[in-house]
Amino acid sequence: MKKFNTAPISGMQELLPSMQARFNDYKTAVYETYLAHGYLDIETPTIERAEILLAKAGGETEKQIYKVVKTAELASEADQALRFDHTVPLARYVVEHANDLCFPFKVTQIGRNFRGERPQKGRFREFYQCDVDVIGWQTLPLAYDADVIATLADALKVLPIDKFQIRVSNRKILAGVLTALGLIAKQNEIFGVVDHIDKMSQHDWSEALREVVANDEKAEKLEKFVRENRGEWREISSRMTIAGTSDEWALYREGVSELGEVLDILDAALSPELRGRVEVIADMSIVRGLDYYTGTVFETVATDYREFGSLCSGGRYDSLASNYTEQSLPGVGGSIGLTRLFSVLKNYNLVSENITRPVDVCIVPVSDQEIMASLQLAERLRQKSKKVDVILTDKKLGDKMKYAAKVAKAAVVVGENEVAAGSYNIKNLESGETKLLEI
Amino acid sequence: MKKFNTAPISGMQELLPSMQARFNDYKTAVYETYLAHGYLDIETPTIERAEILLAKAGGETEKQIYKVVKTAELASEADQALRFDHTVPLARYVVEHANDLCFPFKVTQIGRNFRGERPQKGRFREFYQCDVDVIGWQTLPLAYDADVIATLADALKVLPIDKFQIRVSNRKILAGVLTALGLIAKQNEIFGVVDHIDKMSQHDWSEALREVVANDEKAEKLEKFVRENRGEWREISSRMTIAGTSDEWALYREGVSELGEVLDILDAALSPELRGRVEVIADMSIVRGLDYYTGTVFETVATDYREFGSLCSGGRYDSLASNYTEQSLPGVGGSIGLTRLFSVLKNYNLVSENITRPVDVCIVPVSDQEIMASLQLAERLRQKSKKVDVILTDKKLGDKMKYAAKVAKAAVVVGENEVAAGSYNIKNLESGETKLLEI
Numbered sequence: 001m002k003k004f005n006t007a008p009i010s011g012m013q014e015l016l017p018s019m020q021a022r023f024n025d026y027k028t029a030v031y032e033t034y035l036a037h038g039y040l041d042i043e044t045p046t047i048e049r050a051e052i053l054l055a056k057a058g059g060e061t062e063k064q065i066y067k068v069v070k071t072a073e074l075a076s077e078a079d080q081a082l083r084f085d086h087t088v089p090l091a092r093y094v095v096e097h098a099n100d101l102c103f104p105f106k107v108t109q110i111g112r113n114f115r116g117e118r119p120q121k122g123r124f125r126e127f128y129q130c131d132v133d134v135i136g137w138q139t140l141p142l143a144y145d146a147d148v149i150a151t152l153a154d155a156l157k158v159l160p161i162d163k164f165q166i167r168v169s170n171r172k173i174l175a176g177v178l179t180a181l182g183l184i185a186k187q188n189e190i191f192g193v194v195d196h197i198d199k200m201s202q203h204d205w206s207e208a209l210r211e212v213v214a215n216d217e218k219a220e221k222l223e224k225f226v227r228e229n230r231g232e233w234r235e236i237s238s239r240m241t242i243a244g245t246s247d248e249w250a251l252y253r254e255g256v257s258e259l260g261e262v263l264d265i266l267d268a269a270l271s272p273e274l275r276g277r278v279e280v281i282a283d284m285s286i287v288r289g290l291d292y293y294t295g296t297v298f299e300t301v302a303t304d305y306r307e308f309g310s311l312c313s314g315g316r317y318d319s320l321a322s323n324y325t326e327q328s329l330p331g332v333g334g335s336i337g338l339t340r341l342f343s344v345l346k347n348y349n350l351v352s353e354n355i356t357r358p359v360d361v362c363i364v365p366v367s368d369q370e371i372m373a374s375l376q377l378a379e380r381l382r383q384k385s386k387k388v389d390v391i392l393t394d395k396k397l398g399d400k401m402k403y404a405a406k407v408a409k410a411a412v413v414v415g416e417n418e419v420a421a422g423s424y425n426i427k428n429l430e431s432g433e434t435k436l437l438e439i
Numbered sequence: 440m441k442k443f444n445t446a447p448i449s450g451m452q453e454l455l456p457s458m459q460a461r462f463n464d465y466k467t468a469v470y471e472t473y474l475a476h477g478y479l480d481i482e483t484p485t486i487e488r489a490e491i492l493l494a495k496a497g498g499e500t501e502k503q504i505y506k507v508v509k510t511a512e513l514a515s516e517a518d519q520a521l522r523f524d525h526t527v528p529l530a531r532y533v534v535e536h537a538n539d540l541c542f543p544f545k546v547t548q549i550g551r552n553f554r555g556e557r558p559q560k561g562r563f564r565e566f567y568q569c570d571v572d573v574i575g576w577q578t579l580p581l582a583y584d585a586d587v588i589a590t591l592a593d594a595l596k597v598l599p600i601d602k603f604q605i606r607v608s609n610r611k612i613l614a615g616v617l618t619a620l621g622l623i624a625k626q627n628e629i630f631g632v633v634d635h636i637d638k639m640s641q642h643d644w645s646e647a648l649r650e651v652v653a654n655d656e657k658a659e660k661l662e663k664f665v666r667e668n669r670g671e672w673r674e675i676s677s678r679m680t681i682a683g684t685s686d687e688w689a690l691y692r693e694g695v696s697e698l699g700e701v702l703d704i705l706d707a708a709l710s711p712e713l714r715g716r717v718e719v720i721a722d723m724s725i726v727r728g729l730d731y732y733t734g735t736v737f738e739t740v741a742t743d744y745r746e747f748g749s750l751c752s753g754g755r756y757d758s759l760a761s762n763y764t765e766q767s768l769p770g771v772g773g774s775i776g777l778t779r780l781f782s783v784l785k786n787y788n789l790v791s792e793n794i795t796r797p798v799d800v801c802i803v804p805v806s807d808q809e810i811m812a813s814l815q816l817a818e819r820l821r822q823k824s825k826k827v828d829v830i831l832t833d834k835k836l837g838d839k840m841k842y843a844a845k846v847a848k849a850a851v852v853v854g855e856n857e858v859a860a861g862s863y864n865i866k867n868l869e870s871g872e873t874k875l876l877e878i
Contacts, residue, residue, distance in 0.1 A: 004491055004763050006535040009519060012484035014532070016539050017546070020481050036821045038798045038828025040846070042459050045451035045565050046485065046551060047505075052443055066486075066507045068521070080448060082507065093453070096445040100455050102845045104832060107456070112485060126484050136832075143810060143831035150814075268811040271818045324443050359477045371582060372707040375589075379710045382475045389477025392582035393543060393575075406541045407479070 011125030013339050021358050022351050023342050029158035030130045030336060031110055037151040039108040039132050044089040046112070050081040052092050052324075066114050082114035086131040087292070087333060091321040094135050094329060103137035104144060121347075124339050130155070133333030140330040145262045145296040145316055150269035152312045152334045153278050156300065157271075159341070160350045163303035164311070167230075167283035168266075170259040170296050171315070173240075174284060176252025177225055180244060181218045188291075194226060197285040198306075229284040233263045236282060255295070262296055279303065294318040296332060308344050312336040360386040361426065362408035364400045366415035373419045377412070380439055405429050412437055450564030452778050460797050461790050462781050468597035469569045469775060470549055476590040478547040478571050483528040485551065489520040491531050491763075505553050521553035525570040526731070526772060530760040533574050533768060542576035543583060560786075563778050569594070572772030579769040584701045584735040584755055589708035591751045591773045592717050595739065596710075598780070599789045602742035603750070606669075606722035607705075609698040609735050610754070612679075613723060615691025616664055619683060620657045630726040633665060637724070637745075668723040672702045675721060694734070701735055718742065733757040735771060747783050751775040799825040800865065801847035803839045805854040812858045816851070819878055844868050851876055 008014040015023055035041070047068055066082040083089050086109040094105060110130045132151050134144040149166060156164055174194065178184045193208045200208065206223055213219035229236050240256050259282060266280060288297040295316035302308050314334020321329040345351050361381055365374040371392060378388040389408060391400045397413075404411040411427050418424050426437040447453040454462060474480070486507055505521040522528050525548040533544060549569045571590050573583040588605060595603055613633065617623045632647045639647065645662055652658035668675050679695050698721060705719060727736040734755035741747050753773020760768040784790050800820055804813040810831060817827040828847060830839045836852075843850040850866050857863050865876040 004531075005488065006491070006531045006763050008484050008535070009486055009488060012486065014483060014535075015481070016536060017479035017481055021479075024480060035797070035826050036824075038801070038826060038846070040456035040460075040797055041463060042454070042456055044453060045447050047448055047451065047553070047565060049444065049448060052445070068505050068507055092443075092445045096447070096453075097455060102842055106828065114486070126486060139832075141831050141833060147829070147831060265810065265814070269814040269818075271821065273822075324445050358474070358479055362477070371704065375704070375708040379708075382710065383712075385475075387474050387477060389545065390586070392580050392586060393578075394580060403541055407477070 009125070011123065013124060013126065013343070017358065019346070019351070023338075026158060026342065027110065027128065027130070027338060030155045030338065031108070033155040033158065034108040034110075034130070034132050034151060037106075037132070037147070037154065039106045039151070041108050041110075042093065043109065043111060044083070044086070044093050046082060046114075047080050048083055048089055048092070053081050053083060053088055066116050084115050085113055086111065086129055086335070087133065087317070087320065087331075090131075090133055090135070090333075091329070091331070092324060095321050095324040095327075098137075098325075098327070103135065104140055105135045106132070106147075107135070108132050124343070127337060127339035130336040130338050131333060132335075133331055135329055135331040138328050138330075140332065142258055142261045142296070143265045145332045146265035146269050148314060148332050148334050149262075149266055149298055150271070152314070152336060153274055153300070154271050155336060156311060157274055157277060159311075160345060160352070161302045161305065161311075163277050163279070164300055165279045165281060165303050166298060166300045167281055167286050168259065168263060168296065168298040169282060169284055169286040170255040170262075171287060171293055172251050172255025172295060173259065174226075174255075174287060176244075176249060176255050177222065179251050180248045181221065183213060183215075183218060183222075186212065190222070191287040194285055195287050195289065197226065226284045229282065231281055231283075233260070233280075233282045258295060288313060288315055292317045292320050298334065305344075305348065308341075311341055357407055357409050357429070358387065359389045359408040360410065361388045362404035362411045363388060363390045364397070364404055364411055364413045365391065366397060366413065368394060369416065370414045370419055374414045377414060377424065377439070448564070450562065452563060452565065452782070456797065458785070458790070462777075465597060465781065466549065466567065466569070466777060469594040469777065470547070472594040472597065473547040473549075473569070473571050473590060476545075476571070476586070476593065478545045478590070480547050480549075481532065482548065482550060483522070483525070483532050485521060485553075486519050487522055487528055487531070492520050492522060492527055505555050523554050524552055525550065525568055525774070526572065526756070526759065526770075529570075529572055529574070529772075530768070530770070531763060534760050534763040534766075537576075537764075537766070542574065543579055544574045545571070545586075546574070547571050563782070566776060566778035569775040569777050570772060571774075572770055574768055574770040577767050577769075579771065581697055581700050581735070582704050584771045585704035585708050587753060587771050587773050588701075588705055588737055589710070591753070591775060592713055592739070593710050594775060595750060596713055596716065598750075599784065599791070600741045600744065600750075602716050602718070603739055604718045604720060604742050605737060605739045606720055606725050607698065607702060607735065607737045608721060608723055608725040609694040609701075610726060610732055611690050611694030611734060612698065613665075613694075613726060615683075615688060615694050616661065618690050619687045620660065622652060622654075622657060622661075625651065627730075629661070633724055634726050634728065636665065665723045668721065670720055670722075672699070672719075672721045697734055727752060727754055731756045731759050737773065744783075744787065747780075750780055796846055796848050796868070797826065798828045798847040799849065800827045801843035801850045802827060802829045803836070803843055803850055803852045804830065805836060805852065807833060808855065809853045809858055813853045816853065816863065816878070 068080045068082060112126055113129050114126050116125060132148055153166060175187060178187055189212045193212050197205055209223055210216060210219040237260060244252055286297050286299055293315035297315035299310040299313040302311060312334055316332040318330040320331060363374045363378050365371050374390045378390045381388045391403060410429055412424050424437040425434050427434045507519045507521060551565055552568050553565050555564060571587055592605060614626060617626055628651045632651050636644055648662055649655060649658040676699060683691050725736050725738055732754035736754035738749040738752040741750060751773055755771040757769040759770060802813045802817050804810050813829045817829045820827045830842060849868055851863050863876040864873050866873045
C-alpha cells in the first residue's frame with residue numbers, strides 16, 4: 001500500500017480544533033471591529049486573471065505568484081492565478097461594479113491570500129489578511145487615511161498585546177527630500193535601504209545608504225534627516241515645516257502638510273479605550289515595500305515585542321485602478337496579517353493556554369437504550385442556544401466521560417432512572433460541581 | 440493604455456455588499472447550527488499535494504482539478520492542487536493529527552472549494568461547501584449517520600424554503616440486489632443510470648436501464664425494485680425485509696437493517712421545530728455519484744422546488760483514509776453547497792429584496808469644522824455596540840444625506856449648534872422619524 005505524506009504542505013497553517021477556536025475568536029473580533037467602523041464586507045474570488053494580478057506588481061510578486069492550471073491545460077501557459085493580496089482584486093471589483101457602489105466605498109475583506117515564498121518561520125504561503133480600504137470617486141479626503149489607521153488600531157486591541165506604536169509617514173516627504181537633493185532617479189533603491197533602518201546596525205545602515213546614494217555629502221544629509229525625524233509629531237513638525245521654502249521643496253511641503261492633517265484627525269479618531277495603549281509617532285523611515293503607495297504610509301509594532309515586526313500596515317494608493325479605467329479612483333487601506341501574527345503570538349505563548357472547550361453540554365447515554373431520550377433532551381437544550389453533543393458510541397461509561405471532559409464544559413448522564421423520572425443532573429466538568437438540570 | 444477585462448472569471452461568485460451580507464447571514468446561521476450540534480471547527484489549507492487529492496478521486500474529478508504552479512516551475516508538472524471538496528483533506532488531517540484528536544471526531548469545515556467545470560447556470564468553479572463529518576477510530580456507530588443528517592436538516596431551516604424532503608438509502612441495498620441478480624460487476628454503470636431517475640422521462644430511464652443491464656428480465660426486476668421502494672419507511676420496510684433470505688442476499692439484508700436503524704434514530708433526533716417542515720423518506724434510487732460512499736447515502740430536495748436539485752447530501756465512507764493509514768477510520772458526513780444554493784434562491788427571488796442597510800448610524804458633519812466632534816461622537820456610539828460610519832467628504836449636506844440613506848439605518852447631523860449644545864438628533868432613515876439621540 002502506498003503511504004502518503006499527510007503533513008500539510010509547508011507554509012500552510014493547520015490548527016487543532018482548540019487553537020482554531022482561538023484563531024476564529026481573533027478573526028471574528030477583528031471583523032466586528034471593522035463593521036463597527038462602518039466598513040462593508042465583500043468577497044472577491046480566490047482566482048483572478050493573471051494579467052489583473054500582475055498589472056502593477058513588482059518583480060518579487062511575479063516570482064512568488066501561484067498560477068492555476070487545469071490538468072488538461074498544463075502544457076499551455078496559465079492565465080489564471082491565486083490572489084496575493086486583497087487590494088489588487090479590490091481595484092478590479094470597484095471598476096467592475098462602480099455603478100452599483102456608493103462612494104467613498106468603505107470596504108473590508110477578510111480572507112486567504114497566497115504567495116509561493118520559501119517557507120520559513122513566520123512566513124506563510126497561504127495566509128489570512130484582514131483588510132479595510134476606502135475608495136473614492138475622483139477624490140478622497142485625507143481624513144479617510146486617519147479613519148483606516150484608527151480602525152486598524154481599534155482592531156488590534158483584541159490581541160493579547162498591551163501596547164502598540166503606530167508609525168506614520170507620507171511618501172511625498174522623503175521623495176521631496178530626494179527631489180531637492182537631486183536623487184529622485186534613485187528613489188526605489190534608496191527607499192529600499194531606508195526601509196531597513198531597524199533591521200541593520202547603525203554602521204551598516206549608514207554604509208548601505210552611502211553606497212546607494214554615491215555622494216557622501218548628500219548621503220549624510222539624508223541620514224541626518226531620517227534619523228532626526230522619528231518621534232512625536234508636535235516635537236518634530238516645527239523643524240520639519242520650516243525646512244525648504246523654494247520651489248524644489250514643493251513636493252516635500254505637500255507631504256508634510258498631508259502628514260500633519262492625517263495625524264491631527266487620527267488623534268481625534270482614536271477610541272478612548274485605545275488612548276492608553278497606542279502611541280502614534282511620525283517616522284520618516286517608513287516607506288513600505290509595495291510600489292503602489294503614493295502618500296500616507298504606516299506600520300505598527302508591539303511596543304514590548306518589537307521583534308514581531310509590523311502587526312499591520314498600509315497606505316494611500318492614488319492610482320491603483322489606472323490600468324483598468326480612466327476614472328481617478330484614489331484609495332487608502334491597510335491590513336492585519338492575522339496568520340503570521342497568530343503564529344508569532346503562539347510562539348511567545350501569548351495565546352491563552354486555558355483552552356476553552358467549545359461544546360457547552362455533552363449528553364452521555366448510559367447505554368444504547370437511552371439514545372433516543374438523549375437526542376430529544378439535546379434538542380431541548382439547543383432551543384436555549386446551547387451547543388450540545390450527544391455521545392452515540394457504545395463505549396463504557398468511564399470512556400464516555402473522558403470524551404465529554406475533553407470537548408465539553410458540562411455533562412449530563414442519561415440513565416434508565418433519569419429517563420423514567422424525566423429529571424437530570426448536570427455536572428460542571430471544570431469545577432466538578434453537580435446540580436439539577438433546568439430544562 | 441491597456442484595458443483589462445474586469446469581470447470576475449466566469450464561474451466565480453462575486454456579490455455586491457448588500458447581497459454579500461445576506462450570503463453571510465446564511466453562512467453564519469449554518470455555522471452556528473453545526474456548532475449547536477457539537478461539531479468542532481477546523482480549517483485545512485486550500486492547497487494540497489495533488490497525490491493526496493487524487494488518491495481516491497474518480498476520472499471526472501481528475502479532469503476538473505485545478506493544479507497550482509509557481510511561475511518559475513511552469514514547465515515541470517505541478518504536484519500541488521486546489522482542494523475540490525473538504526472530505527479528502529479531512530481524511531489527511533485526521534491521519535496526521537490522530538494523536539491529538541478525540542474520537543469520534545465531530546468536525547465542521549466551511550470554506551471554498553474549486554472545480555474547473557465548464558461554467559453554466561448554477562455551476563461554480565469556486566464555491567462554498569458547509570460540511571459536517573464524524574470520523575471514528577476503528578468503529579463508528581450508525582447513530583452518527585442519523586446525527587449528521589439531523590444536523591444538516593436543522594441547518595437548512597435557516598433558508599427561505601418552507602418544506603424539505605430528505606431521501607435516504609444505503610448503498611449496500613442496491614449493491615445487494617445487483618449481487619443477487621449477478622450484476623455486481625456492472626455496479627458503477629448501473630448506479631450511474633439509477634441516479635438519473637428524476638432527470639429523465641419514465642420511458643427513457645427504462646430504456647437506459649435495459650441497455651446497461653443487457654438482460655431484459657433482470658432490468659425489469661431492478662426497475663420494479665427501485666420504482667416501488669421510494670416512500671415512507673414504515674410502508675415499504677415490511678416488504679423489503681421479507682425479500683431475500685438466502686446467502687446471496689446477505690449484503691442486501693445488511694443494508695436494509697442499517698437503513699432501518701438510521702431512520703429510527705433520525706426520527707428521534709430531528710428537532711421539534713423541524714418536524715412540520717421535513718419529510719424523511721427511504722428512496723432506493725439514491726446512490727450519490729462519489730465512489731467513496733460505502734453505506735448510508737442521502738440527498739435533500741425542496742418539496743415545492745424540486746427543480747433546485749439536491750440542497751445537501753452526503754453519506755458513510757468507511758475507507759476514505761485507507762490510502763494514508765492502516766488504521767480503520769470510518770466516517771460519515773454531508774454538506775450544504777451554499778454558493779449554488781444561494782444562486783438558485785436569488786434566481787427565484789427567494790432572497791429578501793428588502794436589503795438591510797448594514798451600518799446602524801451614519802454621522803454627517805455639516806462642514807469640516809465638525810469632523811473632530813463627529814469622530815468622537817462615533818466612538819461613543821461604538822461603545823454601545825453600534826456600527827457607525829462618519830462621512831469625511833466635503834460634499835454638500837444633501838449629497839451626504841443621500842450617501843447616508845444608502846448605507847445606514849439612521850443618520851445624525853452634526854452642525855455647529857449641535858456641537859455647542861452637546862445634543863444631537865437621530866433620524867430613522869427608513870421611517871423618517873427624528874428623536875433626541877441618547878448617548
